[in-house]
Amino acid sequence: MTREWRRVCALTDIPRRGARVVRSRAHGDIALFRTLDDEVFALADRCPHRGGPLSQGIVFGRSVACPLHGWTIGLADGCAAAPDEGCTRRFAVRVEDGAVLLAEG
Amino acid sequence: MRRLKLVLVGNGMAGARVLEELLHLAPDLYDIAVFGAEPHPNYNRILLTPVLAGEMAFSDIVLNDLAWYARNGIRLHLGKKVVRLDRARRLAIAEDGTAERYDRLILATGSSPVILPVPGANLPGVLTYRDIADTEAMIAAARRGAHAVVIGGGLLGLEAANGLAARGMDVTVVHLMPWLMERQLDRTAAQMLQRALERRGIRFLLETKTAEIVAGESGRACAVRFADGGSAAADLVVMAVGIRPNTALAEAAGLRVERGIVVNDTMQTYDPRIYAVGECVAHRGATYGLVAPLFDMAKVCANHLAHLGIARYEGSVVSTKLKVSGIDLFSAGELAGGAQAEEIVLHDPAGGIYKKLVIRDERIVGAVLYGDTVDGAWYLQLLKDRQPIGEIRDHLMFGRSHLGDAGHKGESRAAALPDTAEVCGCNGVAKGAIVRAIKEKGLFTLEDVRRHTKASSSCGSCTGLVEQILASAVGGAYQPADAKTRPLCGCTDLTHEEVRKAIREHKLLSIPAAMKFLEWRTPDGCATCRPALNYYLIAAWPHEAEDDPQSRFVNERMHANIQKDGTYSVVPRMWGGITSAAQLRRIADVVEKYRIPTVKVTGGQRIDLLGVKKEDLPRVWADLGMPSGHAYGKALRTVKTCVGSEWCRFGVQDSTATGIALEKSLYGMWAPHKVKLAVSGCPRNCAESGIKDVGVIGVDSGWEIYVGGNGGIKTEVAQFLCKVATREEVLEYAAAFLQLYREEARYLDRTVHFVKRVGMDYVRKRVVEDERGRKELCARLRFALAGYADPWAERAQGAERERFEAIPA
Numbered sequence: 001m002t003r004e005w006r007r008v009c010a011l012t013d014i015p016r017r018g019a020r021v022v023r024s025r026a027h028g029d030i031a032l033f034r035t036l037d038d039e040v041f042a043l044a045d046r047c048p049h050r051g052g053p054l055s056q057g058i059v060f061g062r063s064v065a066c067p068l069h070g071w072t073i074g075l076a077d078g079c080a081a082a083p084d085e086g087c088t089r090r091f092a093v094r095v096e097d098g099a100v101l102l103a104e105g
Numbered sequence: 106m107r108r109l110k111l112v113l114v115g116n117g118m119a120g121a122r123v124l125e126e127l128l129h130l131a132p133d134l135y136d137i138a139v140f141g142a143e144p145h146p147n148y149n150r151i152l153l154t155p156v157l158a159g160e161m162a163f164s165d166i167v168l169n170d171l172a173w174y175a176r177n178g179i180r181l182h183l184g185k186k187v188v189r190l191d192r193a194r195r196l197a198i199a200e201d202g203t204a205e206r207y208d209r210l211i212l213a214t215g216s217s218p219v220i221l222p223v224p225g226a227n228l229p230g231v232l233t234y235r236d237i238a239d240t241e242a243m244i245a246a247a248r249r250g251a252h253a254v255v256i257g258g259g260l261l262g263l264e265a266a267n268g269l270a271a272r273g274m275d276v277t278v279v280h281l282m283p284w285l286m287e288r289q290l291d292r293t294a295a296q297m298l299q300r301a302l303e304r305r306g307i308r309f310l311l312e313t314k315t316a317e318i319v320a321g322e323s324g325r326a327c328a329v330r331f332a333d334g335g336s337a338a339a340d341l342v343v344m345a346v347g348i349r350p351n352t353a354l355a356e357a358a359g360l361r362v363e364r365g366i367v368v369n370d371t372m373q374t375y376d377p378r379i380y381a382v383g384e385c386v387a388h389r390g391a392t393y394g395l396v397a398p399l400f401d402m403a404k405v406c407a408n409h410l411a412h413l414g415i416a417r418y419e420g421s422v423v424s425t426k427l428k429v430s431g432i433d434l435f436s437a438g439e440l441a442g443g444a445q446a447e448e449i450v451l452h453d454p455a456g457g458i459y460k461k462l463v464i465r466d467e468r469i470v471g472a473v474l475y476g477d478t479v480d481g482a483w484y485l486q487l488l489k490d491r492q493p494i495g496e497i498r499d500h501l502m503f504g505r506s507h508l509g510d511a512g513h514k515g516e517s518r519a520a521a522l523p524d525t526a527e528v529c530g531c532n533g534v535a536k537g538a539i540v541r542a543i544k545e546k547g548l549f550t551l552e553d554v555r556r557h558t559k560a561s562s563s564c565g566s567c568t569g570l571v572e573q574i575l576a577s578a579v580g581g582a583y584q585p586a587d588a589k590t591r592p593l594c595g596c597t598d599l600t601h602e603e604v605r606k607a608i609r610e611h612k613l614l615s616i617p618a619a620m621k622f623l624e625w626r627t628p629d630g631c632a633t634c635r636p637a638l639n640y641y642l643i644a645a646w647p648h649e650a651e652d653d654p655q656s657r658f659v660n661e662r663m664h665a666n667i668q669k670d671g672t673y674s675v676v677p678r679m680w681g682g683i684t685s686a687a688q689l690r691r692i693a694d695v696v697e698k699y700r701i702p703t704v705k706v707t708g709g710q711r712i713d714l715l716g717v718k719k720e721d722l723p724r725v726w727a728d729l730g731m732p733s734g735h736a737y738g739k740a741l742r743t744v745k746t747c748v749g750s751e752w753c754r755f756g757v758q759d760s761t762a763t764g765i766a767l768e769k770s771l772y773g774m775w776a777p778h779k780v781k782l783a784v785s786g787c788p789r790n791c792a793e794s795g796i797k798d799v800g801v802i803g804v805d806s807g808w809e810i811y812v813g814g815n816g817g818i819k820t821e822v823a824q825f826l827c828k829v830a831t832r833e834e835v836l837e838y839a840a841a842f843l844q845l846y847r848e849e850a851r852y853l854d855r856t857v858h859f860v861k862r863v864g865m866d867y868v869r870k871r872v873v874e875d876e877r878g879r880k881e882l883c884a885r886l887r888f889a890l891a892g893y894a895d896p897w898a899e900r901a902q903g904a905e906r907e908r909f910e911a912i913p914a
Contacts, residue, residue: 009912017629017655021911029911036629053671056659058632065632067659067667069563072632083557 003092003103011038011098019055019064021045024104030091031055032100033075035062040100041075042093048073048086108136111410112197112207114187114354116141118150119383119399120213121169126407128177134411137179138205140197143236144184146171149547151396151579153240154428157268163237168547180205190358192376209378209410212355212366216348216384216394221256225318230326231342234265243343247272250340254278254329256315258285260425262345263302267429269341270307277308277337279315279329289425289436293452294459294475301432301457310337318342348394350385365392370417372406382406388420395423400549408598413626415598424485426478426576435481438471438488439463446470451502460502467495480504482572493864496824528570531563536574543578551575564818594633596625601637601851608645615651616642630656637852640739643775644847647889654905660737663908664896665722673722674715676736677729678772681746681764681784682710688731695728708816709743709781711736720909727901732772739853742781744768745793749786749803758803760786763832767801770836771843773893774886777850777859780843781816784835795823798846798856799839804828808835812842812868813860821857824865827873841872841882848885 014020014034022030022042029045031054039062045055052068062075072081079087092103111127113120116139124137141147147169155161174181185199190210198204218233220226232242247253247269255266258280270276278285284295299309314332318339321327330336350365361367361375365387372380372388382402384394393399398421408416424437439446440463451460456476462484463471468491472484483504487494494501522528524537542548542557554571555562561571592598599607604623613619616638620630630638635656642650654662665673679688692712696704703715711734717725726733735741744767747753749760764784774780783792784801794800796816800823802809807830814823826842829835845868850859860868872879900909 013907013912015655020907023911023914025914032912050669051671053667056663056667056671058635058656058658060629060631060635061627063631068669070632 003105005094005101005103007099008032008102009100011040011095011100014040014100017059019057019059021053021055022102027089027091027104029053029055030102030104032093032102033059033064035059035075038095039075040093040095042091042102043073043075043078044089044091046088047071048080048088049084054088109134109208110206111135111137111209111211112205113137113139113211113213114197115211115213115215115383115385116143116147116181116183117213117215117383118147118168118396119215119403120211121147122400122403123211123213123380123382123406123410124177124179125169126404127410130407130411130413132177135209137177138182139174139179140182140185140187140199140203140205142184142186143238145237146174146181146183148237150236151428153234153237154264154268156237157240157243157265158271159268165544187354190354190379192358192379195378207378209380211406211410212374212379212381212385213383214351214354214385216350218344219347219349220344221315221346223315223317225320225326226344228318228320228326228342229324230340231318231344234261234343234345235348243269243341244272246341247274251275252277252338253341253343254337254339255343255345256329257345257347258282258309258311259345259347260286260289260427262343263298264428265343265345266307267302267305269343270305274341276306277310277339278302279310279313279331279337281312281314283312285309285311286425286427286436289440290434290473290475291440291461294434294436294461294473297454297457297459297475298427298432298434302429310335348384350387350392352385355379355381355385363387363390370405370419371409371414372402372418373409380406380410388418391420393421393423395425397421398423413598415624422485422489424481426481433474433476433478435474435478436472437481437485438469440471440473449498449502462501464494467493469494469501479573482576483569492862493866496861496865522574528574529558529560529563529567532559534558534560539571539574540578543575548575549579593637594631596627596630596634597623599623604638605641605645608641612646614642614646614649616653616656640775640777640852644889648892661739663719663722664733664737664900665717666737668715670716672716672718674713674736675717675722675725675729676707676711676713676734677731678734678768679711679731680768681744681761683746683761683765684712691729691731695725698728699725701725707736707743709736710745711743720911722909723900723903723906726897729897731897732895733897735773739776739778740780741768741771741774741776742779744771745781745783745797747785747791749784753786755789756786756803757805758786758808760784760792760801760803763801763803763808763835764792766832767836767839770840771886771890773890774843774847776843776847777852778855780846780856782839796820797823799823799842801835801839807831810835810838810842813857813865815855815857817855824860826865826869837879837883838872840886841879842868844882844886845871848882 008022014032017036019031019033024030031043031045033041045053047066049071052066054064056067057064063072065072071084078090094101149166149168152166185203187197187199189198195207196204218235253269253274253276255262255278258278266276266278284292316332317330318326319328326342328336329339352362352366355366356362366381366385368381368386368388372382374381383399401421402418405416405418427434446463446465449462458476461473469488474481522536526536528536539558539560548554561568593601639653639656643652659667665675699721701714705713707713744764746761746764750756780798782799783794783797785792785794786803794802796814800811809828810826811823812826815821846856846859
């Protein structure tokens with residue numbers, strides 16, 4: 001399957017240890033996370049617990065703490081840390097020449 | 106990289122606990138091998154008593170099954186007793202010749218029961234009570250025999266006696282001392298216990314010395330003869346007169362041994378490659394026979410083995426709980442407190458209740474509870490934290506629930522609750538679910554229970570109840586966390602106080618600098634430590650430390666309160682709760698323009714606009730033209746006022762003007778938690794000053810100031826601080842108290858927690874008696890607040906625009 005990559009913003013548009021939201025027509029809000037080491041991850045902006053906006057949580061390591069009830073969600077796999085259970089949707093994302101490319105397919 | 110070889114000798118609770126902690130800290134550091142003399146995986150030795158009494162099966166008490174060892178790649182040599190250590194070649198060698206090489210070795214050889222040196226002590230039918238084999242032998246003997254004699258009226262002896270009686274034997278307990286459990290109980294409690302056990306058919310012979318165990322015709326034990334000439338029939342004799350650390354292996358290897366294997370505060374023996382933990386060690390001259398200290402030791406040992414080297418073991422305060430169902434008994438600390446000690450005693454012989462607290466220097470140093478042990482965990486916590494009890498002394502005896510506990514209908518007796526009873530109202534967790542999780546997942550700490558069940562993890566008001574459930578489910582293994590040594594979070598072993606001290610003394614000005622200096626284990630912390638660090642930095646170094654928005658909780662980053670649907674609420678500041686037609690008109694216009702669904706008047710006399718979209722926030726703030734109400738922050742919230750002498754026919758002081766002045770003087774103050782104030786214009790106290798962090802009440806001759814009140818989860822009445830004459834003094838004393846709180850409270854402690862921890866005497870000393878100190882505290886707060894800019898105004902003019910706007914598709 002070929003992916004359709006789309007430039008959404010510059011890496012520097014996302015704060016380190018923070019997130020920005022991309023408003024996608026097909027998938028609703030997608031949260032783009034940037035870690036301390038400039039890794040970028042994309043997850044549906046909905047916590048698997050009660051739908052909290054993950055983009056507003058505190059980002060640490062490769063995790064984000066949901067702002068509503070503090071669930072810890074892994075950025076790489078979209079899944080809640082044990083003993084909580086549940087996953088949110090992941091999207092393919094990469095950084096090229098300082099630009100963040102997202103594939104929504 | 107070659108992995109270091111770690112060998113554990115002794116597969117009991119202490120040793121296995123070290124491995125669990127170590128695998129958590131450094132999963133790949135060691136190649137691990139374990140020798141266990143018993144042919145079983147690690148099991149919960151303290152639950153042997155329920156097994157003996159027929160309340161549990163062996164399979165229920167296994168802690169780490171064989172799959173656990175396999176999963177963690179541990180080579181397990183079961184049924185192999187290590188008989189020799191070759192320290193020169195670094196080998197541990199078992200009876201059958203099996204040998205493992207080690208780089209680091211842990212000795213966790215436990216202890217053995219003491220066998221009385223009397224004739225007949227090794228006859229068949231004479232048992233000790235130590236492991237599952239003893240327990241099974243006793244169960245088998247109970248099936249055959251009629252008469253049992255238990256020698257030793259200590260904890261273990263009584264549990265054995267009760268178990269044998271429950272299995273239908275006719276039991277006599279023989280005890281050398283004048284009363285039972287003389288190390289844990291005073292005479293009164295011991296006699297109550299004895300009577301309760303007598304009602305179950307157990308007989309007692311006190312001050313009786315065993316002289317000989319007599320063999321019958323079959324060659325098995327048939328009777329016990331005493332030094333006074335008397336005797337008792339005995340088809341089974343159980344010796345439970347004490348334990349002796351197993352030190353032979355260490356001694357033969359040339360390690361220093363006193364009462365136990367001598368270890369330092371990092372659990373190392375005289376050979377630094379060899380660690381020792383558990384009942385086999387002597388630490389600072391003390392040996393321990395209870396499980397809770399073993400866990401403390403295991404934690405320290407694992408920390409050191411993981412090359413972190415920060416933790417130290419400094420001894421344990423132990424508590425005892427008798428595991429005999431139907432009898433509630435708790436004991437901790439010293440029972441004879443010495444010359445300066447006082448005792449508070451509550452004794453209801455008819456009701457079967459006896460409580461004694463031993464107090465020295467305003468602190469609990471010992472506690473004995475019989476019949477009602479609900480507050481055992483609480484007393485133990487007060488004892489371990491060395492918390493001053495002067496202020497609650499009158500209520501101490503009646504327990505924690507008497508101090509006021511809202512949220513679960515005042516219910517505080519964990520044991521009496523049915524499984525269906527809801528314990529945690531925030532997360533809807535019933536008692537049954539908590540007990541199940543504790544048993545099935547092998548949980549021992551409050552943190553574990555919170556993680557697995559969510560009980561008490563939100564508002565925390567049911568913490569005491571959850572602790573009690575934990576204590577009743579795991580018995581003596583329950584270890585209330587020691588607040589003084591509890592680390593800030595999993596990223597460090599340092600406490601809040603140690604972190605703050607380092608930030609002050611080494612002038613650390615940013616989170617990365619603090620983490621680097623304090624050797625944080627994670628590269629950028631976690632959602633627990635980052636907000637705390639951020640607060641400690643800006644509180645210690647105002648105007649200099651970097652305030653990191655990414656380390657603040659969403660509300661403080663967005664300057665609005667996030668709601669369940671991801672929208673926000675906006676509360677504009679109305680100084681002292683006073684508003685005007687112009688403000689109300691602007692608010693009404695904003696509500697209509699941005700289609701804000703809900704408008705609500707708050708408890709703090711403000712107006713809350715709920716359901717504002719994130720992207721609308723800057724424009725809403727611009728149109729309102731009012732400063733931030735900080736309703737979203739660990740910060741100054743509101744100063745609530747009554748109308749006071751300006752209008753009220755009872756008012757004696759101008760509470761509104763004082764409230765406004767107070768609020769303006771504290772504007773922009775970040776704190777460990779939210780801060781709410783109130784000013785009333787007369788003692789009728791319509792502004793409810795009695796439940797505020799700082800409450801002021803006008804009287805004819807001036808103002809009374811109260812601190813540490815709380816109207817939230819648990820209603821707490823504020824305590825009287827002092828009386829002052831003028832408005833300027835109100836501002837100065839309030840500022841000094843709040844600065845003391847800002848400087849010395851732990852992050853997320855409300856003023857009530859802070860005042861309880863340090864005591865009201867200390868607060869008065871710093872804020873009232875020390876005039877210079879008060880003025881300095883006040884000056885430091887004024888300096889921190891100087892030049893604070895309204896965050897809404899800045900953002901209304903375009904600051905941080907990207908935080909509010911999404912990237913369009």
